[in-house]
Amino acid sequence: AQSVSQHNHHVILSEAASLELGCNYSYGGTVNLFWYVQYPGQHLQLLLKYFSGDPLVKGIKGFEAEFIKSKFSFNLRKPSVQWSDTAEYFCAVNDHPLGMRFGAGTRLTVKP
Amino acid sequence: DAGITQSPRHKVTETGTPVTLRCHQTENHRYMYWYRQDPGHGLRLIHYSYGVKDTDKGEVSDGYSVSRSKTEDFLLTLESATSSQTSVYFCAISESAGATQETQYFGPGTRLLVL
Numbered sequence: 022a023q024s025v026s027q028h029n030h031h032v033i034l035s036e037a038a039s040l041e042l043g044c045n046y047s048y049g050g051t052v053n054l055f056w057y058v059q060y061p062g063q064h065l066q067l068l069l070k071y072f073s074g075d076p077l078v079k080g081i082k083g084f085e086a087e088f089i090k091s092k093f094s095f096n097l098r099k100p101s102v103q104w105s106d107t108a109e110y111f112c113a114v115n116d117h118p119l120g121m122r123f124g125a126g127t128r129l130t131v132k133p
Numbered sequence: 134d135a136g137i138t139q140s141p142r143h144k145v146t147e148t149g150t151p152v153t154l155r156c157h158q159t160e161n162h163r164y165m166y167w168y169r170q171d172p173g174h175g176l177r178l179i180h181y182s183y184g185v186k187d188t189d190k191g192e193v194s195d196g197y198s199v200s201r202s203k204t205e206d207f208l209l210t211l212e213s214a215t216s217s218q219t220s221v222y223f224c225a226i227s228e229s230a231g232a233t234q235e236t237q238y239f240g241p242g243t244r245l246l247v248l
Binding site for chain 1: 166168173174175176177178181183189191192223225235236237238239240241242
């Protein structure tokens with residue numbers, strides 16, 4: 022089974038700061054990778070996904086992620102965060118047929 | 134947002150009682166999943182279904198059972214609830230499963246407290 026590691030449990034930033042959240046996965050073959058966001062009290066929403074092709078993936082709300090196969094990484098980035106980005110962020114990999122394998126999540130707090 | 138509803142949204146129950154959570158979808162997707170979310174663990178798969186009456190176990194299936202008698206409904210039952218099953222439960226759906234192109238969409242969640 023695959024595994025996903027998210028290095029940061031809680032990140033605190035000021036508005037306009039740049040964001041990078043780390044994600045590493047264990048599987049060396051073909052992978053489908055995802056970032057989901059969960060705003061307080063809400064369900065998970067898909068931010069972006071990577072299946073193949075351009076390793077730099079752009080998602081919603083100004084987020085992007087870069088797939089680096091040699092490093093087994095899929096880090097999430099945003100050049101300038103806003104207070105409304107306060108949420109929990111989950112990296113996940115498709116672990117068919119066992120659904121999605123999620124990391125433990127990173128809680129992002131953006132101070133106004 | 135995908136057409137997924139979960140009921141109830143909140144439930145408090147006592148240890149030893151049976152509990153059934155319902156997931157309903159309007160997307161006619163073949164695959165449905167039940168996850169639980171706990172601090173420090175992200176989401177973990179409990180059971181999944183790949184069609185009507187076709188289900189299988191996930192990573193944390195002990196103490197849970199599921200049923201799917203219709204495409205749109207996927208039920209999760211805690212046969213005798215324990216305090217360790219206090220969690221937030223999410224249903225997810227996907228149109229296709231496999232090594233490529235599967236994306237899962239999540240329901241709003243059910244917050245369960247077992248006293």
